[in-house]
Amino acid sequence: RKEVEQDPGPFNVPEGATVAFNCTYSNSASQSFFWYRQDCRKEPKLLMSVYSSGNEDGRFTAQLNRASQYISLLIRDSKLSDSATYLCVVNQRAGSYQLTFGKGTKLSVIP
Amino acid sequence: GAVVSQHPSRVICKSGTSVKIECRSLDFQATTMFWYRQFPKQSLMLMATSNEGSKATYEQGVEKDKFLINHASLTLSTLTVTSAHPEDSSFYICSTTLSSYNEQFFGPGTRLTVL
Numbered sequence: 001r002k003e004v005e006q007d008p009g010p011f012n013v014p015e016g017a018t019v020a021f022n023c024t025y026s027n028s029a030s031q032s033f034f035w036y037r038q039d040c041r042k043e044p045k046l047l048m049s050v051y052s053s054g055n056e057d058g059r060f061t062a063q064l065n066r067a068s069q070y071i072s073l074l075i076r077d078s079k080l081s082d083s084a085t086y087l088c089v090v091n092q093r094a095g096s097y098q099l100t101f102g103k104g105t106k107l108s109v110i111p
Numbered sequence: 112g113a114v115v116s117q118h119p120s121r122v123i124c125k126s127g128t129s130v131k132i133e134c135r136s137l138d139f140q141a142t143t144m145f146w147y148r149q150f151p152k153q154s155l156m157l158m159a160t161s162n163e164g165s166k167a168t169y170e171q172g173v174e175k176d177k178f179l180i181n182h183a184s185l186t187l188s189t190l191t192v193t194s195a196h197p198e199d200s201s202f203y204i205c206s207t208t209l210s211s212y213n214e215q216f217f218g219p220g221t222r223l224t225v226l
Contacts, residue, residue: 034214042219043204043220045217049214098145098157100157101156104154
């Protein structure tokens with residue numbers, strides 16, 4: 001089983017649509033969780049951290065289910081500028097800096 | 112957030128040559144930097160953890176004699192790909208962080224093409 005697994009997509013959605021991405025991780029001892037965004041041929045940039053209670057940042061909502069080892073990202077009212085690859089990222093060990101990246105889910109928002 | 116620069120942004124070289132990539136932390140002192148590699152349509156894979164003043168820690172399967180890492184100061188880490196081959200062609204990205212619970216700040220990456 002891959003350490004961090006994501007549906008690669010692509011997800012092609014119209015502007016204004018709501019889209020959800022899912023991610024599962026294999027290490028139950030994982031400590032920190034993040035969603036990063038990566039534009040084509042660019043470096044990843046943090047979109048948001050994911051907290052146990054779930055958290056929202058504008059149109060973006062992240063949820064964590066530790067029992068199921070499952071993370072989700074919901075994007076409401078999609079914009080053209082949301083087109084990118086979304087990376088699910090996990091820190092698997094407490095006190096460690098090392099991050100494990102999923103392959104990413106590609107999103108294309110269509111006019 | 113921290114600002115990380117990388118140089119060069121793109122390099123094309125002949126097989127057998129060595130290529131040095133620099134990673135700089137511009138606005139804070141980074142005792143630890145990370146080097147990743149990303150092949151097309153693949154995830155970022157950690158290659159090594161660079162520690163200022165000590166030897167780098169390499170991930171399993173990464174040859175330390177081929178990918179030389181030097182972290183001589185708190186603001187600069189270098190990765191040298193020695194005797195590069197076409198299979199080393201990839202996107203190399205460095206990062207640093209303020210703590211194990213905070214985000215990592217990535218450099219803009221270096222796209223290496225070995226002919």
